[in-house]
Amino acid sequence: MNNMTLYGANPFDLIDQMLSSGDLPFSRNRTPVVDVLDEEKRYVIEAELPGFSEKDVKLELKDGSLSLSASMDSADDEKKADGRWLRRERGEFKFSRSFFLPEDVDLEKIEARFRDGLLTIALPKKAESAPRIVPVLAA
Numbered sequence: 835m836n837n838m839t840l841y842g843a844n845p846f847d848l849i850d851q852m853l854s855s856g857d858l859p860f861s862r863n864r865t866p867v868v869d870v871l872d873e874e875k876r877y878v879i880e881a882e883l884p885g886f887s888e889k890d891v892k893l894e895l896k897d898g899s900l901s902l903s904a905s906m907d908s909a910d911d912e913k914k915a916d917g918r919w920l921r922r923e924r925g926e927f928k929f930s931r932s933f934f935l936p937e938d939v940d941l942e943k944i945e946a947r948f949r950d951g952l953l954t955i956a957l958p959k960k961a962e963s964a965p966r967i968v969p970v971l972a973a
Contacts, residue, residue, distance in 0.1 A: 865929050877957040879933065888948040893955070895941060900955070903930040 871878040879900075883891065886904050894901040905928035935941075935957065943958045 865931060868931070870933075875959055877936070877939065877959070879953075879955040879957070881931075881953040881955075882951060883948075883953050884951040885927075886948075886951065891946075891948060891953060893946055895944065898935050898937075899932050900935055900944075900957075901930060901932045902953070902955075904928065 867882045869880045871880070879902075881902060883904060886906055890906050891902070891904045894903075905926070907926045938959045940958045940960045945956045947954045947956075
């Protein structure tokens with residue numbers, strides 16, 4: 835079989851057709867990029883959430899686990915207020931991800947901030963978990 839008949843005149847037509855259909859499994863269920871940092875007095879989780887707002891994000895703490903979830907539905911209808919869509923690649927997007935927290939996290943002092951598509955979660959360490967220096971005295 836000739837590749838020209840399989841793909842048409844342009845071999846990228848098939849790829850364009852697949853991407854424009856929106857039926858790919860990864861198109862709606864992606865997981866955001868997450869970095870976890872261990873600092874001296876806290877842990878920090880940073881999650882890239884482009885296109886989301888703080889209203890879309892949910893954090894839940896339960897049984898030593900922190901669950902991060904978010905959902906967005908940008909495919910509200912077939913028409914835009916002043917026209918109709920010629921191409922629509924954005925649609926419903928949701929995810930959920932959990933992190934098991936170390937025992938030294940102070941659960942009462944966890945804070946989360948959202949700015950410019952970056953969610954930053956600060957997980958302070960308990961004071962008693964910091965190493966204690968025991969002085970050695972002369973006898």
